[in-house]
Amino acid sequence: MGIYFGTDGIRGIVNNDLTEQIAEMVGNALARKKKKAKILIGRDTRVSGSFLLVAIATGALKGGADVVDVGVLPTPAISFLVKNKKFDYGVVVSASHNPKEYNGIKIFNSEGKKLSEKEESELERFFACPQTYSSLKVGGFKSSPNLKNAYINYLKSISQNLNGLKVVLDCSNGASYFTAPKIFKSLGADVIKTACSNNGKKINENCGSTHIENLKNKVLKERADVGFAFDGDADRIIAVDEKGDVFDGDKILYILAVQLHEKGLLNGDTIVGTSHTNTGLLIALNKKKINLIRTDIGDKYVIEAMEKMNLSLGGEQSGHIIIKPFLPTGDGVLSALQIAGIMKTKNKSLSELFDAKLLPQINKNIVVEDKLKVLNNEKLSQSVLQISNEIAPVGRILVRASGTEPKIRVMIEHPDEEKAKRYVVELEKIIKQI
Numbered sequence: 149m150g151i152y153f154g155t156d157g158i159r160g161i162v163n164n165d166l167t168e169q170i171a172e173m174v175g176n177a178l179a180r181k182k183k184k185a186k187i188l189i190g191r192d193t194r195v196s197g198s199f200l201l202v203a204i205a206t207g208a209l210k211g212g213a214d215v216v217d218v219g220v221l222p223t224p225a226i227s228f229l230v231k232n233k234k235f236d237y238g239v240v241v242s243a244s245h246n247p248k249e250y251n252g253i254k255i256f257n258s259e260g261k262k263l264s265e266k267e268e269s270e271l272e273r274f275f276a277c278p279q280t281y282s283s284l285k286v287g288g289f290k291s292s293p294n295l296k297n298a299y300i301n302y303l304k305s306i307s308q309n310l311n312g313l314k315v316v317l318d319c320s321n322g323a324s325y326f327t328a329p330k331i332f333k334s335l336g337a338d339v340i341k342t343a344c345s346n347n348g349k350k351i352n353e354n355c356g357s358t359h360i361e362n363l364k365n366k367v368l369k370e371r372a373d374v375g376f377a378f379d380g381d382a383d384r385i386i387a388v389d390e391k392g393d394v395f396d397g398d399k400i401l402y403i404l405a406v407q408l409h410e411k412g413l414l415n416g417d418t419i420v421g422t423s424h425t426n427t428g429l430l431i432a433l434n435k436k437k438i439n440l441i442r443t444d445i446g447d448k449y450v451i452e453a454m455e456k457m458n459l460s461l462g463g464e465q466s467g468h469i470i471i472k473p474f475l476p477t478g479d480g481v482l483s484a485l486q487i488a489g490i491m492k493t494k495n496k497s498l499s500e501l502f503d504a505k506l507l508p509q510i511n512k513n514i515v516v517e518d519k520l521k522v523l524n525n526e527k528l529s530q531s532v533l534q535i536s537n538e539i540a541p542v543g544r545i546l547v548r549a550s551g552t553e554p555k556i557r558v559m560i561e562h563p564d565e566e567k568a569k570r571y572v573v574e575l576e577k578i579i580k581q582i
Contacts, residue, residue, distance in 0.1 A: 152275060153268040155446040155551025157254035159243055162196040166251055170275075171203035172210075174253055177274035178237050179211025180281050186214050188230055188295075190221040191241035192323040192380045193348035196251045200241045204253065205289055212283030217291045220346060222323045222382035223254060224479035225299040231260035232298060242323065242381035245358045245466075246552060248351050254381075261476045262448050296327065303331050306474055307485040310492055311336035316375035316388075317484075318363040319344040320356025324382035328481045337488065342366045352379065357386040357467050357480070364392045374491065374498050376484040383447075384467030385480035387487060389498035398426045400483060401463040402433065403501045404471065407490050408461055409438050413473070420453045420462030422446070423546055424559060432504030446551060447478050508565035510572045512558045514579050519549035522556050525582045528575070535560070535571050543568070547575065 152158050152170065160166030179185055187208050191197035197220075205215045218229065223240045230238035236258050243250035255263050255271075263271070315337045319325045325344045332339045342362060343355035355362045357379040367375040367388045375388040387395035401419065408414040418439040421429070430440045441457075443449040447468040454462045454472055463469035468478035475482060491498060516522050528547070536545050543562035550557055558575050562568040 152272055153265075155448070156244065157252050157262075159246065159250065159252040159552045161249050162200070162251045166200070168199070168203045171200045171253065172207035172280060173275050174239070174255070174271070175204035175207030175209075175213070176211045176280040177207075177271045178239070178255070179208045179213035179283070179287070180274055181271065182236050184212060184214070185236040186216070186234075187237045187239060188216050188218060188226060188233070188235040189239045189241065190218045190226045193220055193321060193325065193346045193351050194243070194248055194251055194380075195348045197241045197348065200251055200253070204239055204241070207280055209287040209289060210280050210282045211287070212285050213287045215287060215289045216295075217289070218295045219291070219293040220323055220326070221296050221299070222327060222479070222481065224383055224475055224477050224482065225296060225327070227256050227260040227477040228299050228302060228475060229295055230256050230258060232302070233295065234258070240381065244381050244552070245352055245356065245379040245384065248349060248353065252552075256477070259476065262451070264452070300327055300331055303482060303485060304334055307331070307335055308489045308492060309336050310488055313374070313488055313492060314338040314340070314370070314372040315488060316340045316342060316363060316366045316370060316372045317344060318342050318355055318366070318375065318377035319382070320352050320378055320380050321345050321347050321350045322352065322356065322378065322380035322382060324378050324481055328378065328382070328484075331481065331485065332488075335485075340366065340370050340372060356380065357384045360386055360388065360394055363388050364394070368392045374488065376480070376487075378480040379467070382480045383478040385469060385483045386467050387484070387498060391499055393499065395498060395502070397463050397465045397467040397469060398429050398506065399502050399504075400467070400469055400487060401461070402429055402504055403490060404469065404483070404486060405433060405438055405461055406436060409436065413460065414438065415458055415460045418457065418459055420450050420459055422450060422464050424465045426465070426506045426509055427544065427561060428506035429504055445548065451476065507561050507563060508568055509559060509561040510565070510568045512572050512576055513550070513555045514558065514576055516554060516556050516579065519554065519556060522579055522582050523547070523549055528578050528582065531575060531578055535575070539567075539571070545571070
C-alpha cells in the first residue's frame with residue numbers, strides 16, 4: 149500500500165483525511181500522466197459524491213484532460229465502460245461498504261482493470277508536490293448518464309431468462325439502486341426491492357451486504373426463492389437462500405466454480421481465494437478435482453493472481469467475485485445474475501446447489517486508533533504465535549489491519565467453534581488494552 153492508496157483505492161472520512169485537495173490532485177495526476185486523457189467518472193449515492201467528483205474533474209480539466217460524468221453507477225459498470233467506450237481512465241467516487249461519512253476514489257486503466265500498486269505509486273509521485281499542473285489548453289466536461297445503458301444491455305446479453313424466479317434485491321441505497329432491479333425485471337424475474345433508493349444519507353445503513361438481516365427478513369416474509377444484497381458500489385454480493393441462510397462469498401465462489409468446471413470453462417481447473425477463504429471450501433473443491441490457491445486479502449491481489457496464471461474465477465469471502473470471462477473486476481449484480489441463472493437451469497434452490505461442509509470460522513472487527521501500533525505490539529505477537537501453535541494443524545489464525553477502515557480484523561478457524569470463540573475473545577481483550 150502507498151501513502152494515499154490502500155487495498156482498494158483512496159479511502160477516508162470526507163473533509164478529514166479525504167479532502168478536496170486530494171481529490172483534485174488525483175484528477176490532475178491522471179491528466180499529467182497521459183496527455184489529452186479521456187477520463188470517465190461515476191459515483192455512488194453519497195451526498196459527498198458530487199463534491200469529490202467536481203474536485204477530481206477540476207484537477208483533470210486544469211491538466212488538459214477531457215472528463216465525462218456518467219452519474220450514479222456501480223463500480224464494475226465504470227470498469228466495463230472504460231474499455232467498451234475507449235476511455236484512458238475510469239474513476240469511481242465511492243467508499244464501497246463503508247458508512248455514509250466515508251468516501252473514496254478508485255481508478256481503472258484503459259483495460260478496465262484497477263491500477264496496480266506500481267501504477268498507484270507513480271500517481272502518488274505527483275502528490276509529493278501539492279501543486280496542480282495547469283495546461284494552456286484546458287479540457288472539456290460533459291454529462292452522459294445514458295452511457296449506463298451499454299452496461300445494462302451487456303449484463304442482459306450474458307444472462308438468461310429468469311421467468312418464474314422470485315428475487316429480493318437489497319441495493320444498500322447505493323449505486324445499483326436503479327440498474328439491478330431493471331436488469332432482473334427485464335429478464336423476467338419477479339423482483340421485490342428493499343433499500344433500493346438513491347438516498348445517499350442512508351447508504352449501507354442497516355442494509356446491504358454488511359447488514360444482511362434486512363435481506364433475510366424480506367426473503368422469508370415474501371417467501372422468495374432467493375435474495376441478493378450488494379454493497380454501496382455493488383462490487384460485492386451476499387446471498388440468502390429460501391430458508392433465510394446466508395451465502396457469503398465463499399459459498400457463491402464454490403457454486404460458480406462447480407458450474408464452470410462442469411462446463412469445462414474453468415481454466416487450469418483452479419480458482420483463487422484469499423487467506424480468509426474457508427478450509428472446508430478447499431477440501432470440497434479438491435474432491436471435485438478443483439484446486440484453490442490463496443492470496444492476501446484484497447480483490448486486487450486475487451485479480452493479480454488470476455492474471456498471472458490465466459485463471460477465470462476468483463473471489464473473497466466478503467463478496468468480491470471476479471468472473472474474468474465477463475469482466476476484469478468484481479461485479480455483484482453480474483454474480484447474482486449468474487447464480488440465479490444456475491438455479492433456473494438446474495431447477496434447484498440455492499441451498500441445494502451447495503454441498504460443501506465449511507469449518508467454523510469466527511471473525512471479529514475491532515476499532516482501534518493506531519493500527520500499526522497494535523500490530524507491532526509484542527504481547528499481541530506472542531499471543532498470536534501461542535494460539536497458532538495450539539490450534540495447529542487443524543486450525544488457522546489471522547490477525548491483520550483493515551485496508552479501508554480503522555480496524556484490526558481477527559479470524560480464527562477451528563473444528564471446535566467454542567474454542568475458536570474463546571481465542572477471539574482473548575485476542576480482543578489484548579487489542580483493546582493496547
